[in-house]
Amino acid sequence: MLRVEDIHTYYGASHILQGVSLEVGEGEVVALLGRNGAGKTTTLRSVIGLTPPKRGRILFKEKEITGARPHAMARLGLSYMPESRGIFPSLSVQENLTLVEGRRKGPWTLAGVYELFPRLRERRENGGAQLSGGEQQMLAIARSLLLNPELLILDEPTEGLAPIVVRDIRERLRLVKESGMTILLVEQNFRFATRLADRVYVLGKGAIQWSGTAQEIIADETVQQTWLGV
Numbered sequence: 001m002l003r004v005e006d007i008h009t010y011y012g013a014s015h016i017l018q019g020v021s022l023e024v025g026e027g028e029v030v031a032l033l034g035r036n037g038a039g040k041t042t043t044l045r046s047v048i049g050l051t052p053p054k055r056g057r058i059l060f061k062e063k064e065i066t067g068a069r070p071h072a073m074a075r076l077g078l079s080y081m082p083e084s085r086g087i088f089p090s091l092s093v094q095e096n097l098t099l100v101e102g103r104r105k106g107p108w109t110l111a112g113v114y115e116l117f118p119r120l121r122e123r124r125e126n127g128g129a130q131l132s133g134g135e136q137q138m139l140a141i142a143r144s145l146l147l148n149p150e151l152l153i154l155d156e157p158t159e160g161l162a163p164i165v166v167r168d169i170r171e172r173l174r175l176v177k178e179s180g181m182t183i184l185l186v187e188q189n190f191r192f193a194t195r196l197a198d199r200v201y202v203l204g205k206g207a208i209q210w211s212g213t214a215q216e217i218i219a220d221e222t223v224q225q226t227w228l229g230v
């Protein structure tokens with residue numbers, strides 16, 4: 001569904017991604033792992049057009065989308081949840097959701113995301129700013145789902161969350177996966193990522209240093225120590 005071919009991405013003169021290639025197949029959950037500063041967010045931003053690569057290609061459903069405008073991505077079927085979560089703190093939970101509901105046809109509805117996250121239904125009249133970190137994360141995921149993407153891209157959905165909330169988010173995302181959603185996930189939380197993902201890529205020194213199945217990386221302590229510091 002997504003193919004990233006040898007991309008080179010810069011911030012000013014800093015050559016951050018030095019030939020990153022990866023693929024995400026339909027229905028797969030793929031995790032992109034790497035140390036802090038490895039370039040994980042930059043890879044997602046390259047895909048979504050926020051920091052277009054200077055070299056290389058990005059294909060979505062066999063069609064080249066390299067350098068397409070970020071606002072065109074949702075219509076094409078890519079939904080990106082940034083690390084900052086991107087919810088509107090001054091709007092209520094329900095307003096945050098109805099803002100994106102119906103923009104693109106597909107199976108996810110307001111009722112559907114409330115069923116996935118009952119907590120959000122309870123909190124629907126609350127402002128985004130009154131939510132706990134976990135609730136904000138649920139709202140951000142719910143918003144992404146309401147865009148009815150074919151590829152859901154998540155940047156560190158567990159960042160700053162308590163272990164019990166992390167487990168809850170993982171179980172909800174497992175249901176999303178079982179619904180057939182294709183997911184590209186960036187994570188620092190190795191356990192979370194390897195329990196959810198089918199396949200894993202490890203980013204280091206601006207390039208992919210390792211790739212394989214979740215089971216393979218769980219068993220490979222050398223890779224974990226060399227590139228993740230787990």
Ligand SMILES: Nc1ncnc2c1ncn2[C@@H]1O[C@H](COP(=O)(O)OP(=O)(O)O)[C@@H](O)[C@H]1O
Nearest residue numbers: 011014016034035036037038039040041042043
């Ligand atoms: N807006 C920016 N301007 C300049 N350098 C940046 C910017 N954002 C990130 N970087 C640098 O790019 C590198 C990769 O960052 P990032 O993709 O955010 O890493 P990760 O998400 O893996 O933690 C880091 O060295 C970081 O300091």
Ligand SMILES: [Mg+2]
Nearest residue numbers: 040041042083
């Ligand atoms: Mg990041």
